[in-house]
Amino acid sequence: MRVALYWAPRLEDPLHRLGSAWLGRDAETGATLPQPALPGLDIAEITADARGYGLHGTMKPPFRLATDWHAFRADAMALAARTRPFALPPLVLAEHHGFLALLEGEKSAPLQAFCDACVEALDHHRAAPSPEEIARRRPERATPRQREHIQRWGYPYVFDEWWFHVTLSRRLTEAERAVVQPVLTAHLGEAPALPRSVTELCLFTQAAPGAPFLIAERLPLLG
Structure with missing residues (x-):
């Protein structure tokens, strides 16, 4: 099993419904969802990695x-108990x-600090990566x-080196992006830019290699 610490939209946030439908799977329930149509392209293939x-x-x-x-x-x-909820900047869809991903409209110091704390404070629970796992990170291409x-x-x-991003596609060619981005923009509507606060830390789990990640628990921020 693998675990991860993620941000995910709250269930009542329209971004949860719309983003999950775009990817074709609800990470909260594991349910498969119908996806929008993409003219001349296979949306299931384009979102396969992000869906997992x-x-x-x-x-x-x-x-x-x-x-x-x-x-x-x-x-x-x-x-989570010692972290105070904070406002998330409006999100913007960008290459x-x-x-294609949702990015911060502006940098957030509280978001960076929360991410840094997640990386450092929980690291003693992380098993050392295998040589194969290290190789998948392509260190030869890294700075x-x-x-x-x-x-x-x-x-x-x-x-x-961290940046906040919510991935919504695989890497796209310029021609593919010209098709996908307008459809995705219309699908999400005003949801990315809505005011929202970070009020939870989500624990995701992957039961076995290749299995989809699921939200195991949403921990409230209580600081």
């Missing part, structure tokens, strides 16, 4: 447990390293700083 991970923004990326679920959950609860993060934290995009 579920609608989310990464706080601490997936890892195998070196401890056990109960100890991990207790420390995650303690982190990001070839993917020196990113390679340092891979060695220390098992992932290149943490702390100064």
